[in-house]
Amino acid sequence: MLGLRLYMAQRLSAMVMGPLVLGHLAVMVYAIQGGLSSAEILARTQGSVAWFLFYGGFVLAVSIHAAIGLRVILHETTGLRGLALELFTWVMGLGLLIMGARAVAAVTVL
Amino acid sequence: MEVSVWRGAGDRGGYQAFSVPAHDNQTVLDVVSWIQQAVDPSLTYRYACRVGMCGSCAMMVNGQPRWTCRTHVKRVLEDGKLQIGPLRNLPVIKDLAADMDPFFDKWVKAGGVHKPSRSRAEPIQQVSPDEPGRVVANTAIECINCSVCYAACDTVAGNPDYLGPAALQRAWTLYNDVKVQDRQAILDAATGPGGCMNCHSQGSCTRFCPNELDPLSAIAGLKRAAAKSFLKGRG
Numbered sequence: 001m002l003g004l005r006l007y008m009a010q011r012l013s014a015m016v017m018g019p020l021v022l023g024h025l026a027v028m029v030y031a032i033q034g035g036l037s038s039a040e041i042l043a044r045t046q047g048s049v050a051w052f053l054f055y056g057g058f059v060l061a062v063s064i065h066a067a068i069g070l071r072v073i074l075h076e077t078t079g080l081r082g083l084a085l086e087l088f089t090w091v092m093g094l095g096l097l098i099m100g101a102r103a104v105a106a107v108t109v110l
Numbered sequence: 111m112e113v114s115v116w117r118g119a120g121d122r123g124g125y126q127a128f129s130v131p132a133h134d135n136q137t138v139l140d141v142v143s144w145i146q147q148a149v150d151p152s153l154t155y156r157y158a159c160r161v162g163m164c165g166s167c168a169m170m171v172n173g174q175p176r177w178t179c180r181t182h183v184k185r186v187l188e189d190g191k192l193q194i195g196p197l198r199n200l201p202v203i204k205d206l207a208a209d210m211d212p213f214f215d216k217w218v219k220a221g222g223v224h225k226p227s228r229s230r231a232e233p234i235q236q237v238s239p240d241e242p243g244r245v246v247a248n249t250a251i252e253c254i255n256c257s258v259c260y261a262a263c264d265t266v267a268g269n270p271d272y273l274g275p276a277a278l279q280r281a282w283t284l285y286n287d288v289k290v291q292d293r294q295a296i297l298d299a300a301t302g303p304g305g306c307m308n309c310h311s312q313g314s315c316t317r318f319c320p321n322e323l324d325p326l327s328a329i330a331g332l333k334r335a336a337a338k339s340f341l342k343g344r345g
Contacts, residue, residue, distance in 0.1 A: 007307035007333075008340050072308075076268030 006068050013065040020058040045107050052108040059100030067093030111187065113141055115153065116195040119204045125193065138171050138178035138186065142194060142206065155206035162320065165254030168261065169206050170195040175261035177320040198261040199274075213257045213274070220277035221299030224284060227291030235289055243286040250283045250328055252321050259315035259325050271304035275315030275325035278306050282328035285335065297335055306332040 002010075031041055045051040071089040074080055080088070111132045114125040128145050139157055146153040157167035162180040169178050171186050172193050183192065200208040228235055237244055259275040260266055266274050281300040284290050300306050306329050315325040 002307045003303070004301045004305070004307060004336055004340055008337060011337065076265075 002068070002072060006071075009064050010068040013061040013068075016057060016061040017065060020054065020061065023054065024058065042107065047110045048108055052104065055104045055108065056101075059097065059104055063093045063097040063100060066096055111141075111183070111190050111192060113145070113192045113194065115142070115145060115206065116202075117153075117205050118202070120202060123202070123205075125195075130192075132183070136183045138169070138176065138181045138183060138192070138194065139167050141183060141192065142169075142178065153206070154204040163254060165256035168197055168256040168258045168320075170198055170261065175258040175318055177256055177258060180320060197257055199263065199266045199270075200257065200261065208257075210257060213260050213276070214255075216273045216304070217255075217277045217280060219299065219302070220273045220281045220305070221284065221296035222277055222280040224287075225290065225292065225295075227289055237288055241288060243288050246331070247283045247286040250279045250323055250325075253279060253323055254321060256320065258318050258320055262314035262318040264312055264314060265308060265310050269304070269308055272308045273300070273304045273306075275309075275329065278309070278332055279315075279323065279325040279328040281306075282332050285332070294339070297332070297339055300332050301336045301339075306336060309333070 036044075067089050070092050071085060074088060075085055111130055113128045113130045115128060117123055117126045128149060130141050130144055133140075139160065142153070142155050143157075146155065155167070155169070157179060158164040159166075160179045162177055165177070167178045168175060170176075170193075171178065171181060172188050172191075174186075175197060176186065178194075186192065194206065196202045196206050197208040200210065200212060203209050239245075239248075253276060255276065257276065259279075263272075263275055265272050278300055281296050285293050285296045285300070290296065309326075309329045311326065311330070313326045315329075316323070316327070319325065
């Protein structure tokens with residue numbers, strides 16, 4: 001239930017996610033060890049184009065990657081196919097994108 | 111020893127118990143043949159060569175796919191018991207005979223039919239055994255189409271459209287064969303519906319292949335070729 005385009009989308013989004021996950025972990029360790037408060041973190045991220053691109057890219061990659069992965073799991077466990085499977089994939093992808101975009105906007109947009 | 115054998119046709123049936131005399135040198139196929147010859151002549155199963163060449167006698171033995179003519183009972187006996195069933199992931203015709211049609215249909219679907227680049231009238235193409243493509247192609251030519259890999263594959267079990275390890279390994283062989291003219295056509299077939307992208311790389315195919323072939327690596331090769339082809343704009 002995976003065409004070549006979806007396969008490549010999932011692989012390429014994984015390649016994007018890899019370094020971003022490591023970057024996110026590094027930021028978490030740095031922020032905690034430095035003892036930054038929430039307000040101090042937000043002061044650094046809000047209005048920052050770099051953090052917007054970093055976490056915006058991460059959310060976009062996750063939305064694509066997870067939606068395709070869940071599509072495969074659903075098909076192989078329930079046999080769902082056709083329009084219902086397409087709808088499920090889009091709802092999952094857009095749902096993750098909207099939720100992630102809200103979080104990114106809250107942290108990086110002034 | 112206690113042997114339970116699947117009896118039935120299609121989706122319906124159950125295991126029937128038989129008591130079979132044990133011998134020092136005895137294959138699983140010997141056990142099935144003994145039951146058919148000495149106890150119940152109506153037991154249906156399939157075999158031909160008995161020496162691991164024809165690929166027709168594969169069955170599930172204690173839950174795992176095996177070529178029964180080359181599987182010694184003492185290697186697979188569990189607590190003195192043997193359970194023998196038809197191959198997994200295929201429809202059952204009757205008893206131990208699985209319907210191989212879906213397996214071979216997918217073989218064709220994956221581009222497994224050889225389409226030569228030269229006609230009968232032209233001279234035979236010389237192929238160097240050292241040519242890199244030929245070396246890769248050679249690794250899979252001992253496939254006997256037994257469907258053990260197909261029965262072992264959990265992806266086939268979850269996704270019946272998936273072409274399966276044997277068909278895709280065949281596609282990879284032809285893709286590397288210098289005698290094949292249109293390699294892209296093979297790649298297109300192997301990346302079509304149910305194609306190589308659906309493989310989860312679990313490796314049961316390579317683990318269970320009785321000829322110790324490596325369909326897992328063949329499918330990985332197809333995936334690499336497909337990704338390169340996609341990035342060159344053939345998506």
